[in-house]
Amino acid sequence: MNTTTPRPSSRPVPSPSQLLEIATSAAHAAAEYLRSLDRDDLAREYKTSSHDIVTEHDRASEEIIVSELRRLLPTCRIVGEEGGERPAEGPAVGADAPVVTFYVDPIDGTSNFAAGLPLFCVSIGAAVDDEMVAGVIDAPVLGQVFTAADGPAMLNGRPLRPRSTRPAADALVLSGFPGQRIGKEVPDFAARAALALDDGVSSVRHLGTAALELAYVAAGWADATALGTINSWDVAAGFHILRRAGGSVRTWPGRTLADRADHLQPAYAACTGAERLEVLDDLLEELQALRADRL
Template sequence: MDQSASRELAGIAALAARSVGDRLREAFRSRPAVRTKRDFHDPVTEHDRAAEDIIRAVIAAECPDSVIVGEEGGVRRADGGEADAAEEGAVDGRVRWYVDPIDGTANFAAGVPFFCVSVAAAAGDEVVAGVVYDPMREEEFTAGPDGAFLGGRRLRSAGAASDREAMLLTSYPSSRDLAVEGEAALGRFGRLVTSFAAVRRPGSAALKLAHVAAGWSDVAFGMGASPWDVAAGSLLVRRAGGVYIPLGGSVFRVGGYLAHVGGFDLAGSALPEVARLRPAQISG
């Protein structure tokens, strides 16, 4: 895809993400009713689906001949028609949009101001544009062919060089990690706590990746992420000069992720052991 087309898609992503800002700010700390999806650790509110509907409408108006892969609404053509599952590669050669209307729903529902809107565009097997929008701070992180930006300021993903200086943002271990790995997960988490200068569990994979892209944190790590959680953030990190590693082999598959600022010594970190990285993943 040429650069002008990617820039246009980045503009549409920003328009779509910002279209729900007012609604989310107004609903914040209203303690909305919460339902659950997979289990009680996976909440959803009326605002998740309503925000996704608004975002889908914006994309349909701006880019009707495309496919939208949303956390709440699944895979559908922007014009409302059915679409095949969109994992890796094109769907009928169309642009694919990966939409998470509220990444960090548990935080949003409880009144913790760490959540965001994530919108990314992909062509073939490549994410070509992405926006992570923090409506509470009015911060818009945008990635496209020209780099990664916060507002009009170019982002540079730079920070700590080693674990003992670094801030790690992680969701590991989740309840699912504990169910699968048992006590071993707690041991791995302990390894991270003792190795890194600081470890935080703020929620919202997309916003964690945006903070790594900005150099506000040094490393982000999680397991079991969906494409809509990480598509935009992965491009932000890479365009800012950081490193993004999809632990499932592709950003378009459900799997883990690891991202770090440029210049971080991954080979000397505790993360390869905890994340069970292959040598090729460590060396890039």
């Protein structure tokens, strides 16, 4: 007779669609708060420089999101732009149990938000053991909610149709690449890269929000987007939505570990279809080589 007491089984991990429902509920709660604000003369603070601002509403939005995520899934891990990493709470799970992590950007496009522009969003990506399985990007003022789990990517509940990437001569790129940070890191490269990108595609526009740029490429409204320095909370949801819409993403590790998940890598180029824009991939390859030389 076996008298061994069975170990309690770990709580089942919610399905991708259930995780999307949780993320969407949290994003909606934050979006409702942001829509209610009078955005005239918002007070702002600076993180690392005048290019990196934060408002009290970034923090308030993140707390709303964290509260909702904790209510709906207490055992989740949360990585947020303002609050950093919050370990799982609630009942303990087995050591070998899958970990659900939500990557939270409470306001992506804070400079736009603080200036009164509508180009900002709430972005929440859900991962199970670092594999992205769901994501939501909610632009409160624009009334655009992009979502994806394990089915097709959606905009306001309607599927996004896959589209091929246009040839470079006709391509619209949404990007601030190389940007101010790359300009400080490798100024000679940054100057050349800006000219090469402008000359290499039809047009370049910078929206000031990486998450919305990814969403708009997923929707087929632009052909590509790229950045050389980024954080996980900016791109986790966008990468998943774009891929579920039929797009392609390449990432580069910089000085980090090359075998980390894509949303944990610092540089990327994403296209609306499987076809790639060579000018973007070549520039990111050159940037990677410069960074590798400095290791």
